[in-house]
Amino acid sequence: MAPLSGPTSKTRKSALRHVLLLCLLLPCISQPLPAPSPSPTAAAPPAATLHLSPFNDRLDAAYVALQAWKHAIIEDPKNLTADWCGPFVCNYTGVFCTAALDDPHILTVAGIDLNHGRIAGFLPDHIGLLADVALIHLNSNRFHGTLPPSMQHMRLLYELDISNNLFSGGFPSFLTSLPSLKYLDLRFNKFDGELPDAVFGRQLSLDALFANNNRFNVTLSSKSLTNSTASVIVLANTELAGCLPPSIGDMADTLVELILLNTSISSCIPPEIGKLKKLRVLDLSRNELAGELPESVGDMESLEVLNVGYNQLSGVVPESICLLPKLKNLTVAGNYFCGEPVSCLHIPVRDDRMNCIPEWPHQRTHEECIAFEHRPPVHCGADGCIVHHPL
Numbered sequence: 100m101a102p103l104s105g106p107t108s109k110t111r112k113s114a115l116r117h118v119l120l121l122c123l124l125l126p127c128i129s130q131p132l133p134a135p136s137p138s139p140t141a142a143a144p145p146a147a148t149l150h151l152s153p154f155n156d157r158l159d160a161a162y163v164a165l166q167a168w169k170h171a172i173i174e175d176p177k178n179l180t181a182d183w184c185g186p187f188v189c190n191y192t193g194v195f196c197t198a199a200l201d202d203p204h205i206l207t208v209a210g211i212d213l214n215h216g217r218i219a220g221f222l223p224d225h226i227g228l229l230a231d232v233a234l235i236h237l238n239s240n241r242f243h244g245t246l247p248p249s250m251q252h253m254r255l256l257y258e259l260d261i262s263n264n265l266f267s268g269g270f271p272s273f274l275t276s277l278p279s280l281k282y283l284d285l286r287f288n289k290f291d292g293e294l295p296d297a298v299f300g301r302q303l304s305l306d307a308l309f310a311n312n313n314r315f316n317v318t319l320s321s322k323s324l325t326n327s328t329a330s331v332i333v334l335a336n337t338e339l340a341g342c343l344p345p346s347i348g349d350m351a352d353t354l355v356e357l358i359l360l361n362t363s364i365s366s367c368i369p370p371e372i373g374k375l376k377k378l379r380v381l382d383l384s385r386n387e388l389a390g391e392l393p394e395s396v397g398d399m400e401s402l403e404v405l406n407v408g409y410n411q412l413s414g415v416v417p418e419s420i421c422l423l424p425k426l427k428n429l430t431v432a433g434n435y436f437c438g439e440p441v442s443c444l445h446i447p448v449r450d451d452r453m454n455c456i457p458e459w460p461h462q463r464t465h466e467e468c469i470a471f472e473h474r475p476p477v478h479c480g481a482d483g484c485i486v487h488h489p490l
């Protein structure tokens with residue numbers, strides 16, 4: 100099928116005609132097509148948009164998109180789409196209309212919310228006809244397949260939450276060219292392949308990225324992740340290649356939460372991480388981090404939760420960290436730390452088990468700690484990587 104048209108109303112109309120033609124051949128449109136606007140039979144639309152006609156070209160296009168979508172649904176256990184019939188799409192469950200941004204006299208579909216619907220099906224290509232949509236929330240359904248490329252026409256799409264579905268395939272590359280996208284939540288799907296550098300780029304400039312619990316591979320380098328302007332980055336349970344680069348400090352102005360839990364990353368923790376003064380939550384647990392915990396982590400004055408548990412870190416837990424004014428939850432368990440200042444005992448929630456702290460409860464065995472001490476010392480390269488064979 101030909102690609103759907105661009106966002107201008109003229110091209111949208113021609114695409115609509117094209118789609119209507121196709122659709123008439125399918126049993127998908129059992130309802131009569133919408134009356135031309137304005138319709139004298141139109142009843143009261145939602146209060147905020149009382150004065151707007153419930154019929155126009157954009158709602159006609161939305162009608163085609165939503166009918167195609169309804170026909171791509173195999174199971175709908177909560178009957179959320181049972182009322183998706185009849186021409187006035189603004190009354191459909193989970194469909195939200197508002198005055199168009201570019202024309203306050205026109206009602207258009209601005210949001211779709213089918214969260215927790217447990218709906219099984221896929222997203223048809225016609226969904227791109229919802230060209231004014233700003234929010235799509237499909238959290239906790241059973242949609243499968245890929246995101247149709249026609250979604251690249253959603254130039255106003257601001258929040259896309261498709262978490263906890265069965266979507267698969269590579270990262271939908273068109274997402275990186277959506278000019279309004281700020282909140283991207285892909286977690287708990289079956290996406291795979293490389294997460295493109297552009298996800299972290301300033302051109303896309305996401306505010307929040309949740310990509311955890313897919314099958315993505317991510318390659319960290321000074322040119323990717325650390326360009327991000329997001330406040331929240333969650334890549335947990337994902338394969339990360341590369342090292343934590345010193346440029347991680349470049350995200351100082353924006354980063355509030357960084358979750359790299361269980362990513363198999365093998366790296367040192369570069370001292371530049373201390374520049375992240377807005378960071379409130381840092382979770383680097385269950386990786387292959389080695390070397391010492393930098394003293395500069397004590398500069399991260401907003402830090403509330405720090406988890407570096409279950410790595411290969413050694414040395415002493417820096418006192419500067421335990422003096423952080425907002426720190427309320429510190430996990431250093433499962434490393435090879437050999438000391439912890441008494442000031443750490445004041446942190447409300449603290450887990451320091453399974454280390455090598457002498458005379459301290461719940462530590463590793465003496466044998467394990469001695470064996471660790473006999474390993475060659477870890478050196479950290481300027482790129483943040485572990486240098487295995489220093490000359």
Ligand SMILES: *[C@@H]1O[C@H](CO)[C@@H](O)[C@H](O)[C@H]1NC(C)=O
Nearest residue numbers: 141142143144153185187190
């Ligand atoms: C939308 O729903 C309201 C309330 O159920 C109803 O009164 C109105 O007729 C519907 N509007 C249209 C255009 O179908």
Ligand SMILES: *[C@@H]1O[C@H](CO)[C@@H](O)[C@H](O)[C@H]1NC(C)=O
Nearest residue numbers: 175176177178179180181182
């Ligand atoms: C959905 O509709 C079907 C058929 O009308 C009905 O049997 C079922 O009980 C409905 N389910 C819910 C959750 O309303």
Ligand SMILES: *[C@@H]1O[C@H](CO)[C@@H](O)[C@H](O)[C@H]1NC(C)=O
Nearest residue numbers: 296297299300301322323326
């Ligand atoms: C990240 O920033 C560097 C330097 O400004 C630039 O060369 C690179 O292309 C950027 N990468 C992305 C993915 O935006």
Ligand SMILES: *[C@@H]1O[C@H](CO)[C@@H](O)[C@H](O)[C@H]1NC(C)=O
Nearest residue numbers: 292293314315316317338363
């Ligand atoms: C992704 O990671 C897996 C597991 O480490 C690896 O087997 C695979 O080769 C990687 N794929 C790419 C494209 O890097």
Ligand SMILES: *[C@@H]1O[C@H](CO)[C@@H](O)[C@H](O)[C@H]1NC(C)=O
Nearest residue numbers: 313335336337338361362363
């Ligand atoms: C860790 O991440 C891998 C994928 O990289 C996943 O298969 C595994 O289940 C995760 N482990 C836990 C405990 O969640």
Ligand SMILES: *[C@@H]1O[C@H](CO)[C@@H](O)[C@H](O)[C@H]1NC(C)=O
Nearest residue numbers: 382404405406428429430448
């Ligand atoms: C403290 O942090 C750990 C690890 O990040 C987490 O599992 C735990 O739930 C947190 N505890 C509290 C009370 O916030």
